[in-house]
Amino acid sequence: MIRKIYTAILGVGLLAGCTKDPSSVSPTDQYSTSNYPASINDLNSVLAPCYSNMRDAGYLGFHFLPKALSNSMHAVDAIYDGDPGWNEMAKNNLSISNQYAAEAWQVLFTGVKNCNVTLKAADFYATNYSKGNDAADIDAIRGQAYTLRAYYYMQLECLFGESYITTSGGGDKRGVPIFDKVPASLDSTAVPRSTVKAVWDLIKSDLQKAATLLKGKAWTGDDRGKATEWTAKGLLGKAYIYTQDWANAKTTLQDVVTNSGKSLMNYAKYRDAFVGNATNEFNEESLFELNIDPDAKGNYGVYGDNINATSINGLIWCPWNLGTDGTEGGSQPMGYGNEIFHDRSVVRFGYTLGSYTLVDNPNFNSNKPAAFDNPKKIMDPAYRTKAVAARTNLTVDPRLYVAGLQPWVDSVKPDGKTWYPVSMPGFFAGQAGKYGFSVRKNAVIYNNINNQGPADGANFYLLRLADVYLLYAEALHNSGTDATALEYLNKVKRRAYSLPVDAASSVDYKSFTDVTPANSANDPVLGHNPLYYERWAELYNEGSWWFDVCRWRIGKTEADFYQNALNVHEGTLSSQWNDGKSYVWPIPLTEINSNPKITSADQNPGYK
Template sequence: MKIFKIYIPVLIVILAAGCRKDPKLVAPTDVYPTNGYPKTISDLQSVLVPAYSNFRSVGLWGFELMPKVLANSTHTANAVYGGDQAWNEMTNNNLSISNNYVSRVWASLYTGVKNCNVVLNAADFFEQNYATDNDKAMIDRIRGQAYFLRAFYYFQLECFYGEAYIKAGGANGDKKGVPLYGKFPADLESTQIGRSTTRETWDLIEGDLQKAAELLDGVNWTGNDQGRVTEWAAKALLGKAYVFTEDWANAKTVLLDVIQNSGKTLMSYEKYKDSFIGNKASEFNEESLFELNIDGDSKGNYGPWGNTPNATNLPGVVWAPWSLGGNGTEADGFPLGYDNESIHDQNVKRFGYPLGYYNIVDNPDFDASKPASYRNPEKVMDPAYKAAALAVRANKTADPRLFVSTLQPWLDSVRFDGANWAPVSKPRYLIGQQQYGFSFRKGANILWNLNAHPEQPNNIYFLRLADVYLLYAEAAKGSGDNTTAVEYLNKVKRRAYGYPVDAPSPVDYTSLTDNTVAIDDPVLGNNPLYYERWAELFNEGHWWFDVCRWRIGPSEAAYYGTALNVGGAPFTFNESKSYSWPIPLGEFNSNAAIAGQQNPNY
């Protein structure tokens, strides 16, 4: 938003250079002139590209937001690395106004807003000066995408930084939202604006999504364009916005339209299980409404964490699963990336895993005539325990989504060198401790070692039909239709257990207060709506918003207890501040109009 602060000095340098022909002094090479560009649809498409590519900014989904921010804030991860104070603040849900992750998310999301406003400005310019009648339809498609993406960025900004969620009947609508830039700032003065109300913020989000749905009506992207925004993505996010503001009537109408008319269906469990590990065959599937399309590259050096800013996404570097060592021991095990995080034990129990911790014993099948190796280990998981663990899977005693989302030591495998499969190991830093030691699977890389080949082509889902079903269930509950709410929760659960989605099954809930499989969980243990959103969307970047809008922070802190990176100290949760992130200090230093508008208790 402070683009003019950057380019005014650049323009001074250019003018001072006169007619010298050194290319470095002629003009900025990363901006386009606004007096004659865009002149073609192709030009206008090029202006749209940064609105999409911004998703992979270092502060957002391709890098920091998922593994360092959200996985720790929600305690999906048990992080071993305690040397990053900002990271530790995320784990404790006790943020400072100078937290660098908070600042980068803010800056990256507003860069996305800026990019979208540039597109809308460029579309108007092109239509007024160069477009032909044949260009009108494509101009509107480009506008539709820009409106959706701007709404998406503002949706995230409001959920992270807004003071409070709007409640049924409009309560909290006068609380502080975020600064709204409805158009590209014409000068430095117009960048100086204060925070709008939460109602004004959600009105802009909903209005943009309504425009996007109208402009993209009937558009069907194919081939290389299939990752673009559609009418149904816009309606799905609009329905989500209505749920998040407890506008139950509008939510039900819009979400049911998506369910009945988008042509989307829940994929089979078999396909679902392999849709989060970089399987190209599962991309843009029958359930996907909007996903971040990522092609792997091999630029190396850990992307922006290693001074290679244009590398592909790398959450899997932080979420790296562990492989048994070459000599067949856990002590010699190694991660397929960094060794920063494993799955927090309480998540294993929340998925209903009923067994205690395993022991390592002598391998009854060890062949002493051959060297010890991961194929011929001297020690193994207790065979009796392994048999019981396999029975848990076969009998679906635990939620099968546990094994979609995580990797279990000794029972699951990773292709540690890109060719050979070895059993998953408990992380070395957990050996000797009473810990399950599960690794990440959903969103991670299990097909090669990212240390040797830093390339992760996993697409990231932003919206899929299962989320829509769960939102529709919540809207039905909010409007008093509990029967419909239970049925849509059951549709999602049936898929997870391998039953037909639309027929009654043995695992169905009978009420909205029925028991779930969550073990020793006073909140999710008898709340199917909460549990299903947690289990189905585990580690997909949604749970933090649910925790905040339902205000269950203290119970989450009590359930998870502690983490390694905070030295085992008990989690706390400050309800007077922790549901909202602080407005970054840098914004107060550059935007005079926001003075005095910090979130409470920061």
């Protein structure tokens, strides 16, 4: 697989790049390193695929979040059971031929390749064409390439590395192959697995270089999504956390907290920050954000005429709206509707009202046909009153309503014009004991995704300040500074409850074993662990919880808590979880078949 990624550039040089939001990033021509890149614009065109690769259909453009990580984390519940790889993710029991693991491996290593190509191109340009005033621009391009290479390697190592590093060890385990430059020959594309420590050392080194090269660089206009010094330092702090280097984590993250100029957005803006509102993009909390173009120019964007410029995740986790006939049985998904918000997550956010029932609508107008605005049956008004009061009185974690949409209480615009009530999905209609929330975070709520190209409109946060605050709290807690650590946990929680971030409040945690909203769901781990709960609630369905589950080794209790998935019909999730296997994805069979330096003997434990 990696050999194929590099083969196209060997002997020819670099592949043509693209602009920020290209209509296509597929190479249309090739050029020789004897005369290209010959300008800073040329060099930026080589850098562009380092970013656009993130929107590949096998990564953040489509499959990675809704079909892989969201199911692995059980943030969603998938009704569709016709895809074996998808079902394996929900069971946390992957095979070596799992499609989504293989796609992630290929796309992430393509990103590494693109970054290596950029670094080589920067060296070439600096030697052959650089002018006296180009040095800062070259440094900025190199800094971005190092940041992105580290990001890709961090994802690879967390998914495919045999172990995390802890204070007890783990660095000698098997990590992923390291490519720190463009291979000089086809033979040199066959690389064995490096150690876990070697991979993390590369990640940290790249981010340290990037922070220096990008120091003081600020981006404006169309460049706002580019990596900065604070992107690099925030990711470096996360790398220290992931390897339990608490001292360096504390120092690095404190630098971001104190000097980045970033601040937490207020709750109203936070709630509106994941649904495609362009006025919220690249805001005061964002440290690294992937730009998404809502215009797919047809043919499902990532598969059509606007490759790597958009995403179509909303096809899978789209909301459901009440049917035009006013019934839940006639409800419609604003896309494919293959996944909904997992019912067990509703109660984990502290929702204690139980499920609702439908009753006759006292305001039904029998002189008009039943319709979404004239339904015969409605949510029990007494229940609805309690549900609204729970929001108003903050007796439920408000982040539930950032992450999910509640039937009959929330609304969406399936036609882009008219507000419809959110509905219990049609496949749940008539079933007792269901909550039936839809996914809200990173979903399309202002239009049916098929009406937009189809394409999503919401940018993805790859790193934001709330994440940094929670990582900083973890570093402080593990350094014996609990009072300050609790303060940073509480800052994030206060924002969620619309309270002043820097002032003590009634919702503050008093200790690292204090009760959390998850306790009402009898959660044995998150119910009395504010650090774990806050990362789960704050970053829900943003893709990072899986890495927390794996580094904290809480997979079995997570599987036991969620119990089952709709697309899993044999047994329960807990019976599928295997501590010796499930924490790490398999090295893809395609890699073993194509790379002579990685054989079946080098496969991760538990896979055959």
